[in-house]
Structures are given as C-alpha cells and as structure tokens.
Amino acid sequence: MALEHAILVSLEERSGSGYELARRFGKSIGFFWAASHQQIYRTLKRMVELGWISCDHVAQESRPDKKVYRVNADGRAELARWLAEPVEPGAIRNDLAVKIRGASAGDVGGVLDEIARHRRRHAERIEVYRAIERRDFGEPDRLTGRHLHQYLVLRGGIRVEQAFVDWCDEVLAAMRSDHDSRTTESDQR
Numbered sequence: 001m002a003l004e005h006a007i008l009v010s011l012e013e014r015s016g017s018g019y020e021l022a023r024r025f026g027k028s029i030g031f032f033w034a035a036s037h038q039q040i041y042r043t044l045k046r047m048v049e050l051g052w053i054s055c056d057h058v059a060q061e062s063r064p065d066k067k068v069y070r071v072n073a074d075g076r077a078e079l080a081r082w083l084a085e086p087v088e089p090g091a092i093r094n095d096l097a098v099k100i101r102g103a104s105a106g107d108v109g110g111v112l113d114e115i116a117r118h119r120r121r122h123a124e125r126i127e128v129y130r131a132i133e134r135r136d137f138g139e140p141d142r143l144t145g146r147h148l149h150q151y152l153v154l155r156g157g158i159r160v161e162q163a164f165v166d167w168c169d170e171v172l173a174a175m176r177s178d179h180d181s182r183t184t185e186s187d188q189r
Contacts, residue, residue, distance in 0.1 A: 003043045004052070006033040008071055008079040011053060013146065015070035018044055028150075031129070031157055044069055052078050100171060108179050112172065119168035126161045129154055 022037045047053045052075030103111040
C-alpha cells in the first residue's frame, strides 16, 4: 500500500491539515501504517499535484495560515480503484525472529531479555487498543459502515498483538528451559 492510499482513507473520514493528519497517524492509522511528518507533507503535496485532493487555505489569528486538505472526485476514484485491486498477503519481516533463530550464536540471555522487552511492548499496545475500543466502540454490535470498519481493524490489531504476546510467552518458556538445562549440564562438567 502506498502512503497516498492511507492518507486518502484518513481524509475521506475527515478533512484536515497536514499537522492534523500527522496526529491521526500517531493515534490511529499509525498503529497499522507508519509515516513521518515529512513523509506526510511530501505526499500531500504530490497528491495535490495528482489532483486527488484539494487544499483550502484557512486564515488563523497570530499563526500562519493553515492548509486544510480534502479528497476530491479524482481522489475518491483512485481510492475506489485501489480498494477494488487485489493485494497479496503481507510477508512477515521480523528482526526479533531472526535474533531468536540465531540466539545460539551469541548471548542467549540477551536475546531472552529482548524477547521479554518485545512482549511488554506488545502487551502495552493491547492496552492502548483496548482503551480505544472502550472509548470509541462501546456498543460494537450496533456499529455500521465506517465505524464498523474502524472497529474491525482495531480488533485485528488487538488479535495480532495478543498473538505476538502469546508467541513471546511460548518462546520465552522454551528458550529459558533450554538455557537452564544447558547451564546445568555445563555446571556438572
């Protein structure tokens, strides 16, 4: 997926300035598609040039004017085209998995610490996602349209993070057991 499509989705939900988009990426879409402020601003400029979005200049007191972006007809057509286009399942690229695979070539204890750190971070994300779920989707059975779609993506995030926590628990238990048995064998020699 191109950043342009993530921005089109966000602007289709609600028009906004580059700053507001960057904040949204930090709080919602950014959990699933990361982009820096610079990337967002460069992409907005390109999208205006492509004719996918329009920009209104809004005067502000004691601040520079701000640009508010909104999706126009060409942008909606591009978004519809992209939504209809098949995508391949994403490949998992995970540095931690490579570290686990190579743990026997280095400091297993250090890799165990890194796995535990990742587990904590994923558990923290689950709590953030669940807080969003409680705050924004109190009655999930009554959701429709855009709100249902946002909720389903959030639920996917919760499930992915929970699976990662469960995997970390499995890896930690197996590697600690192996590490402890190897340490005991080495002490007995």
